[in-house]
Amino acid sequence: MMDATVTMLFGRPAAGAATRESRRVMRADDAVRDEIPVLEMVEPLPGFPEHRRFALARLDDAGVLCALRSIDDPDLRFLVVPPAAFFTDYAPVIDDQTAAALEISSADDVLALVLVNPGESARTATVNLLAPVLVNHRTRRATQVVLDDPTLPLRAPLVTS
Amino acid sequence: MLVLSRRVGESIVIGDNITVTVLDVRGDVVRVGVDAPRQVAVHREELWRELEEANRASASPSDNVIADLTRAVSARRD
Numbered sequence: 001m002m003d004a005t006v007t008m009l010f011g012r013p014a015a016g017a018a019t020r021e022s023r024r025v026m027r028a029d030d031a032v033r034d035e036i037p038v039l040e041m042v043e044p045l046p047g048f049p050e051h052r053r054f055a056l057a058r059l060d061d062a063g064v065l066c067a068l069r070s071i072d073d074p075d076l077r078f079l080v081v082p083p084a085a086f087f088t089d090y091a092p093v094i095d096d097q098t099a100a101a102l103e104i105s106s107a108d109d110v111l112a113l114v115l116v117n118p119g120e121s122a123r124t125a126t127v128n129l130l131a132p133v134l135v136n137h138r139t140r141r142a143t144q145v146v147l148d149d150p151t152l153p154l155r156a157p158l159v160t161s
Numbered sequence: 162m163l164v165l166s167r168r169v170g171e172s173i174v175i176g177d178n179i180t181v182t183v184l185d186v187r188g189d190v191v192r193v194g195v196d197a198p199r200q201v202a203v204h205r206e207e208l209w210r211e212l213e214e215a216n217r218a219s220a221s222p223s224d225n226v227i228a229d230l231t232r233a234v235s236a237r238r239d
Contacts, residue, residue, distance in 0.1 A: 078220060
């Protein structure tokens, strides 16, 4: 199954046999939705002040692991995952300031992605739950937010097995 | 560095629209209120440095590491 949160950004499931079949009757607006989404950081990621625009691309068929690649510097990329796929209780609270910066009018507008620090191998990978990247999936405006909850870890083990 | 002494309840003004007010002093803890426009980011410095460090550590993993993690994530859902 495609992860529901990321699907909102891509607009349609990953290319498979069935999708390829349906593409024969694809309309123009489907073609637009099939583009790789480009996220615009309203504030740059801390540590990377020069980079404002990132293309989001799926790495696995289910669309869980994604790459966030800088448009300005293709050598810069991050790995992100929708936290819900791994941390079922995780529910970031968005402050008014962030909601305004991302032009969020309803909770349905927002999706969260967390940055993966892969370390040496999949077993050592951690994710940053303290500072998720929040995305308005309608406008694709995004920002990394430090949540007001000191119990959230900057490096939470990503259990993949 | 400009150094100013302030009492509780007193403020300093930075530029046209940023005000920093000392709200409370207890022992070695000072509570500070910052009034700034929305586009001015305000952060605790040590947290900000940690976040920069975590982001840098996460940047641009090798193709091998990405392939390893992609396999692990795919296998998890099978």
